[in-house]
Amino acid sequence: MELSERDQKVLEAVVNDYIKTGEPVGSRVISKRHGLNVSSATIRNVMADLEEMGLLYQPHTSAGRVPTEKGLRFYLDSIAEFKKLESKERALIRRAFQESTRDFKELLRKTSHVLSKFCKQAAVVLWPRLALTRFKHIEFIRIRVRQILVILISRSGLVQHYTLHWDEDISQDELDKFSRYLNELLEDIPLGEVKKRVLNEMHKEKVLFDELYSRALAMTQQVFQAGFENSDIYIEGQINLLNSPEFTDVQRLRRILEAFEDKSRIIRLLDMTLNVSEGVQIILGPEMELKELHEIGLISSPYRRGDTLLGALGVIGPLRMDYSKIIPVVEFTADLLSELLEEPVEE
Amino acid sequence: MELSERDQKVLEAVVNDYIKTGEPVGSRVISKRHGLNVSSATIRNVMADLEEMGLLYQPHTSAGRVPTEKGLRFYLDSIAEFKKLESKERALIRRAFQESTRDFKELLRKTSHVLSKFCKQAAVVLWPRLALTRFKHIEFIRIRVRQILVILISRSGLVQHYTLHWDEDISQDELDKFSRYLNELLEDIPLGEVKKRVLNEMHKEKVLFDELYSRALAMTQQVFQAGFENSDIYIEGQINLLNSPEFTDVQRLRRILEAFEDKSRIIRLLDMTLNVSEGVQIILGPEMELKELHEIGLISSPYRRGDTLLGALGVIGPLRMDYSKIIPVVEFTADLLSELLEEPVEE
DNA sequence: CGCTAGCACTCAAGGGAAATGAGTGCTGAT
DNA sequence: ATCAGCACTCATTTCCCTTGAGTGCTAGCG
Numbered sequence: 001m002e003l004s005e006r007d008q009k010v011l012e013a014v015v016n017d018y019i020k021t022g023e024p025v026g027s028r029v030i031s032k033r034h035g036l037n038v039s040s041a042t043i044r045n046v047m048a049d050l051e052e053m054g055l056l057y058q059p060h061t062s063a064g065r066v067p068t069e070k071g072l073r074f075y076l077d078s079i080a081e082f083k084k085l086e087s088k089e090r091a092l093i094r095r096a097f098q099e100s101t102r103d104f105k106e107l108l109r110k111t112s113h114v115l116s117k118f119c120k121q122a123a124v125v126l127w128p129r130l131a132l133t134r135f136k137h138i139e140f141i142r143i144r145v146r147q148i149l150v151i152l153i154s155r156s157g158l159v160q161h162y163t164l165h166w167d168e169d170i171s172q173d174e175l176d177k178f179s180r181y182l183n184e185l186l187e188d189i190p191l192g193e194v195k196k197r198v199l200n201e202m203h204k205e206k207v208l209f210d211e212l213y214s215r216a217l218a219m220t221q222q223v224f225q226a227g228f229e230n231s232d233i234y235i236e237g238q239i240n241l242l243n244s245p246e247f248t249d250v251q252r253l254r255r256i257l258e259a260f261e262d263k264s265r266i267i268r269l270l271d272m273t274l275n276v277s278e279g280v281q282i283i284l285g286p287e288m289e290l291k292e293l294h295e296i297g298l299i300s301s302p303y304r305r306g307d308t309l310l311g312a313l314g315v316i317g318p319l320r321m322d323y324s325k326i327i328p329v330v331e332f333t334a335d336l337l338s339e340l341l342e343e344p345v346e347e
Numbered sequence: 348m349e350l351s352e353r354d355q356k357v358l359e360a361v362v363n364d365y366i367k368t369g370e371p372v373g374s375r376v377i378s379k380r381h382g383l384n385v386s387s388a389t390i391r392n393v394m395a396d397l398e399e400m401g402l403l404y405q406p407h408t409s410a411g412r413v414p415t416e417k418g419l420r421f422y423l424d425s426i427a428e429f430k431k432l433e434s435k436e437r438a439l440i441r442r443a444f445q446e447s448t449r450d451f452k453e454l455l456r457k458t459s460h461v462l463s464k465f466c467k468q469a470a471v472v473l474w475p476r477l478a479l480t481r482f483k484h485i486e487f488i489r490i491r492v493r494q495i496l497v498i499l500i501s502r503s504g505l506v507q508h509y510t511l512h513w514d515e516d517i518s519q520d521e522l523d524k525f526s527r528y529l530n531e532l533l534e535d536i537p538l539g540e541v542k543k544r545v546l547n548e549m550h551k552e553k554v555l556f557d558e559l560y561s562r563a564l565a566m567t568q569q570v571f572q573a574g575f576e577n578s579d580i581y582i583e584g585q586i587n588l589l590n591s592p593e594f595t596d597v598q599r600l601r602r603i604l605e606a607f608e609d610k611s612r613i614i615r616l617l618d619m620t621l622n623v624s625e626g627v628q629i630i631l632g633p634e635m636e637l638k639e640l641h642e643i644g645l646i647s648s649p650y651r652r653g654d655t656l657l658g659a660l661g662v663i664g665p666l667r668m669d670y671s672k673i674i675p676v677v678e679f680t681a682d683l684l685s686e687l688l689e690e691p692v693e694e
Numbered sequence: 695c696g697c698t699a700g701c702a703c704t705c706a707a708g709g710g711a712a713a714t715g716a717g718t719g720c721t722g723a724t
Numbered sequence: 725a726t727c728a729g730c731a732c733t734c735a736t737t738t739c740c741c742t743t744g745a746g747t748g749c750t751a752g753c754g
Contacts, residue, residue, distance in 0.1 A: 026747085061705060103509065151506060242604075250589055374717075374718080385727085388719095406735090700749100704745105711741105720730090
C-alpha cells in the first residue's frame with residue numbers, strides 16, 4: 001500500500017483527532033487545525049481515497065471519518081513515531097517504586113499499580129514463567145495426616161506452594177531429609193529442568209536402592225507435574241475502562257470485564273507476545289481471537305532478567321487510547337522492572 | 348414501633364415486589380397479587396400510614412412506594428423469616444468444593460468463587476486473622492546480600508512470606524540455625540502471642556549471652572512487627588453488580604467499584620462484623636460510614652475453626668437483592684468452610 | 695491537472711408538545 | 725372499617741420538527 005505524504009498526514013490527523021475526541025472527525029476540522037494548507041474539499045477527496053483503501057470508515061453518510069482497525073494499524077506501524085519517555089516522567093515512575101520492598105510478588109503488584117495509574121487504563125502483569133527461574137530452596141511440611149505442604153522458592157525470592165496428598169503418611173523428620181537431599185540435588189538449576197534432573201537421578205544406582213531417595217524423587221516428580229504450573233497474572237485498574245466514553249454502554253463493558261474474569265485467556269494472550277518480539281508490541285482487538293476483546297487494545301512488553309525474557313506486562317485500554325503516552329510508559333516500566341530484577345553482584 | 352398484622356403484610360409485599368422488580372410498587376398490584384382480601388384503596392391507606400412512619404417512600408406523587416432503608420431493616424429484623432438452605436442447593440455447593448484441594452488459599456478463593464456464582468453478586472472472603480492461627484513452621488532463606496526471605500507457615504497450611512532487609516549479611520547456615528531454634532521455641536503457639544513469647548525469651552539468661560539466639564529473636568521480632576500484619580481479602584464477581592439495573596448508571600457503578608479498589612476499607616468493614624455476632628449479619632449501605640457504599644448491602648457471616656472465629660465471608664450486592672436466597676447460602680457456605688477447616692483428628 | 699468554492703443533500707441529535715398510563719388522594723356510600 | 729369511583733399528578737414515551745455537522749459533486753480557476 002502506497003500513500004503520498006499528504007495522504008499520510010491526513011490519516012495521521014484523523015487518527016490523532018479521533019483518539020483525542022472519540023468522535024468522527026470531519027474534513028473541515030482537519031483543513032483548519034493541521035498544517036496542511038489545502039481546503040476542506042481537497043481533504044474530502046483524500047479521505048474518500050483513504051476510505052476506499054479501507055483505512056477510514058464513515059459511520060453514516062453525514063458523519064466524519066473514523067479510522068478502521070487497518071487504518072490504526074497502518075498509522076501505528078508506518079506513520080507514528082514514538083519517543084522515549086521524558087525524563088520527568090521517568091523520575092516519577094522511579095519514585096513510585098522507591099519505597100517498595102524487593103519482595104517479588106510485591107514488586108509485580110506494584111508494577112501493575114504503577115502502570116494503571118500512569119496510563120489511566122487497566123494494567124496487566126504476567127508472572128514470570130517458572131520454568132525460567134532458578135531453583136533456590138524446597139521444603140516439605142507435614143500439615144496433617146497424608147497431607148504435605150510443599151514450598152518452593154526461586155533464586156529471586158518467588159515463593160510458590162502447593163498442598164500435596166500422599167498415599168502414605170510421612171513423618172516430618174523424614175520430610176526434612178527429603179528437603180536436604182533435594183536442595184543439594186537441585187541447587188541453582190532452572191525450574192524447567194527439574195523434572196529432567198529428577199528423572200535422571202532416579203535411574204542412578206545409588207538411588208535405585210535407597211528408599212528415602214527414591215521416595216523424595218517420586219514426590220518431587222508429582223509436585224512438579226501437578227503443582228507448580230500455574231502462571232498467574234495481576235490485573236489492576238479495570239475501573240479505568242469506565243473513563244472511556246465508549247464503555248459507558250454497560251453491555252459492552254460487561255463483555256469485556258467478563259473476558260477479564262477468566263484470567264487464563266489473558267495469560268495466554270500475554271504469553272504469546274513473549275515468543276514474538278523483544279520490544280513493545282501493540283495488539284489491536286480485532287487481531288485477537290477473542291471476540292469479546294474486539295473493542296480493546298493491548299500494549300505489552302516483556303520484562304527480563306539478564307538475557308532471559310521472564311514475563312510480560314502491559315496496558316489494556318480502548319482501541320482509542322493515547323498511544324503516544326502509553327507506549328513510552330510501558331517501555332520504560334518494563335525496562336525498570338527488568339533493572340530491579342537484576343541480581344546484584346555478590347559482594 | 349407497632350404494626351398490625353395487616354400493616355406488616357403490606358410492608359412485606361412491598362419489599363418483596365420491590366426486590367423482585369426494582370420498580371416502585373403500587374397499591375393495585377398488592378391488593379391483587381397477595382393474599383390480603385382488601386381493595387387497593389385500603390392498601391393505599393395502609394401505605395400512607397407506613398409512609399408516615401418512615402418505612403416507605405414515594406419517589407414522586409404518582410408513583411408507587413419503595414421501601415426506605417428503615418423499612419427494609421424492619422422487614423429483615425422483624426418480619427422476614429429465613430429458612431435453611433434446601434438440601435438440593437446444599438448438595439450443589441458441596442459439590443463445587445469437592446474437587447478443590449485442601450490448600451488454604453485455594454480454599455478461600457474457591458469460597459469466594461462459589462459465593463459469587465451462587466448468589467450472582469459480588470463475594471468477599473476475608474483471610475483468617477493471623478493472630479488466631481497457630482504456629483507451625485518458620486524458615487529463613489538468604490536471597491541475596493542482606494536480604495532474607497522469611498516464610499511462615501501456620502498449622503492449617505497458610506503460607507505467608509516477607510522479604511526482610513537486615514543490616515548485616517547472615518549466612519544461610521546461620522539462618523538454618525535460627526529456623527531450628529525458633530521452630531522449637533514457637534511450636535504450636537498462636538501467632539498473636541509470638542511477639543510476647545519472643546520478648547519473654549529475650550530476657551532469659553541463657554539467651555542474653557548467646558549471640559545466635561538473640562539475633563534470631565531480634566529478627567523474629569522485627570518480622571512480626573512489620574511483615575505479617577497484612578490481612579487480605581478475596582473479592583470476586585464484581586461484574587455481577589452490572590446485572591442490577593440500579594447500577595447501569597456508570598457514575599454510580601464507578602463510585603462503588605472505586606470503593607472496592609481500596610481493599611483495606613472492605614477489610615475493616617468485614618473485620619468489624621467479626622466482633623459483633625456469630626451468625627449471619629446484614630449491613631445495609633446507609634448504616635456504613637462509607638458513603639460510597641450507601642447503595643449496597645452486605646450479608647456476612649464469620650467462619651471458624653472449632654470455637655475461634657477465624658475470618659468472615661460475605662456477599663455484596665444492591666440493597667435490593669434476594670435476601671431469602673442469599674442469606675441461607677451465606678450461612679451454609681460459612682458452615683461448610685468451617686467444616687472443611689476443621690482439623691481432622693490425627694489417626 | 696490539481697485545487698477550490700459553492701451548493702444540494704443526508705442524517706444524527708436535540709427539543710418540545712402531546713399522548714399514555716401507572717398510581718395516588720379523597721369522598722361518599724355500604 | 726372498607727370500598728368503588730373519580731379527578732388529578734407526573735414520569736415516560738412518542739412523534740415531529742429543527743438544527744447543524746458533514747458529505748459528494750460540479751463547475752471554474754490558476
